[in-house]
Amino acid sequence: MPELVSLGPKPPAAAPANAGPRRTVFVHTFGCQMNESDSQRMVELLGQAAWSPVSLPEEADLILVNTCAVREKAEQKLLSALGRYREHKARRGTVIAVAGCVAQAEKERLLKRVPYVDFVFGPDHLAELPGMVARAARERFAETGWMDSEEYLFPRADPEAARGRATAFVTAMKGCDNVCSFCIVPHTRGREVSRPAAEVVEECRRLAEVGVREVTLIGQNVNSYRGGCDFATLLRRVAALEGVARIRFTTSHPHDLSDALVEAFRDEPKVMPHFHLPVQSGSDPVLARMRRDYTVAGYLERFDRLLAARPGIAITTDFIAGFPGETEEDFEASVRLLARARFDNSFSFVYSPRPHTGAVRRLGSAPEWAEVPREVAVARLERLQAVQRRLSAEALASRLGSDVEVLVEGPGDEEGWRRGRTPHNHLVHFAASEARAPAGALLPVRVTRAGGSSLSGELR
Ligand code: SF4
Known part of the structure; x- marks a missing residue:
């Protein structure tokens, strides 16, 4: 209440x-x-x-x-x-x-x-x-009280406010029923509540009506969605809307990566070939202490299934460096996983002890929960990020010379430039007037330069 x-x-x-x-x-x-x-x-x-x-x-x-x-x-x-x-x-x-x-x-x-x-x-x-x-x-x-599922009204997007925008967020669910030992989210966002599918689909339809071309379905654990259908069915229902050209979603837990969701990636071209699938560590003992309920082998099995279903899909992830008890060997396992998976990008952070979490309660209580000195954790993070920078640059460089379909989002950083995103979620800058490349247009761009975190190119 x-x-x-x-x-x-x-x-x-x-x-x-x-x-x-x-x-x-x-x-x-x-x-x-x-x-x-x-x-x-x-x-x-x-x-x-x-x-x-x-x-x-x-x-x-x-x-x-x-x-x-x-x-x-x-x-x-x-x-x-x-x-x-x-x-x-x-x-x-x-x-x-x-x-x-x-x-x-x-x-x-x-x-x-x-x-x-x-x-x-x-x-x-x-x-x-x-x-x-x-x-x-x-x-x-x-x-700051909680609303239970009967009381909770999901905030609705205002289609009029979205007029003129290429992309919009649509809330599909809120909260998280998992208990990852590093994470404060279940304490701050509460239990999972899914928004009725009809409401989600209707909001997407109204956004498409005012010109939004790409919708991102969001929730703390969005692929565990249960709003009258499973998440894969929700994606297919949104994909059936005529004006919606692209669908993305965030964020997901590996254990909810069902066969049906993999099949949606295989069959539905409007579901964009990008999946953010947080792994957090490449070491099984660390994953167990994090309460992530999968092993590295289990994660890679899902990863490979996704790649097989949608060849070329860009998979991104999250890593935590310096989780309590993380040894040099555990950390090396994370680096090996990063190199094996060749993630398109990853978001990595030093472990941060948060109140109300399982890990903070156990921190220092036993050798396997020993605190990792901050300078060690930071050095590991930097190493992980250096490997990722190289992999991300290689992923971007592999697009050089190719034609990509760009959804124009708005002005670029410089006068006379526009910016947009590829299906793989790479940012692209290209020279064009607003009249030639209005927000919401889907245009072919030839990639002529690959930087560390974005591409640039020429309109075809
Ligand atoms: S890390 Fe994600 S899945 Fe785990 S408790 Fe936090 S929000 Fe939930």
């Missing part, structure tokens, strides 16, 4: 936070695509209540900081961002709110710790945002 925490009436603000006919909001987003999507929904919801987004915090009547708790560093970044926003509050009475996973984990503690934060709310309360902003004029509060 929702949990209500009020810290009493507010002292008067220096200036009215909602002065002017149309008020302004600045959103600062940390973390994953789930957070990016939630931030978009917040802007859309406030847009319906006469709020306009601005790109500078000093111009905002409301600053929303949407947080991530996956790594300790993200929390430190939140505190330093809040420190910067304090002066705007002093100057123009800006209301400051904190959303997302840190808000959920810290609850009213955050209000006590940062006295100039006006309100705090967890991910399940996003739909109440306009009401909470009004309430913030009267009191400071934290809304």
Whole structure:
């Protein structure tokens, strides 16, 4: 049930936070695509209540900081961002709110710790945002209770706000029922709840109607989706929509990579040939301590099935370096796995002890849970990333001279350039006017240069 925490009436603000006919909001987003999507929904919801987004915090009547708790560093970044926003509050009475996973984990503690934060709310309360902003004029509060599956209303994308965009996120599920010992997400996002398939498909249809060509279905553990059908069936239902040209999804757990999902990759060309499949470690004992419920051999078996079903598919992953008890040998196994799988890209981080997790409770309790010294973990991370940089550069270089279909997303970094993505999710820059390459167009581009993290080319 929702949990209500009020810290009493507010002292008067220096200036009215909602002065002017149309008020302004600045959103600062940390973390994953789930957070990016939630931030978009917040802007859309406030847009319906006469709020306009601005790109500078000093111009905002409301600053929303949407947080991530996956790594300790993200929390430190939140505190330093809040420190910067304090002066705007002093100057123009800006209301400051904190959303997302840190808000959920810290609850009213955050209000006590940062006295100039006006309100705090967890991910399940996003739909109440306009009401909470009004309430913030009267009191400071934290809304961080869970919604169970019957109560929970998934935030809907506003198709009008997506008009003119090539891509959009569509929430398919939320929460996670796994108990990976390093991960705070089950504590901050709660149990899995899947959105009814009809609702997901209808949202995709309405987005396609306003010109969105690519939808990314999102959820913390999206391939365990159970909203009246399995995830593979959901993908096929979205693929059946005429205006949708490309489908992506994130993020997945290897144990939910079913045969049906592999077959969807084999049969459905609208499902893009890119799969983010986090492995976390190349060592079985480490995977067991992480509670990842697969072995390296089991992971590779799924990996090979995917490659066989969709030759050339780009598979990306996550690694953690320096997990408790990780030996040199365990780490070498991760490097070997990286070299064997030749991941298209990987996101790797030093292990960060998070509250409320199994690993932090056991840290240092036995030799196999020994803390890895930070300098050792950082050196391992750098080694892993150096190997990945080489592999990613080779993957990009292999596209040189080929023609790729690019979905145009918008302007490039330089005047007269546009940017878009290939089916394999590689960023491509090319020279063209907006008229020739409008957002949402699918255009052939000949790859003429491969950098470390993106391609450039010429329109065919
Ligand atoms: S699957 Fe594991 S790592 Fe992913 S969100 Fe759930 S608990 Fe965290």
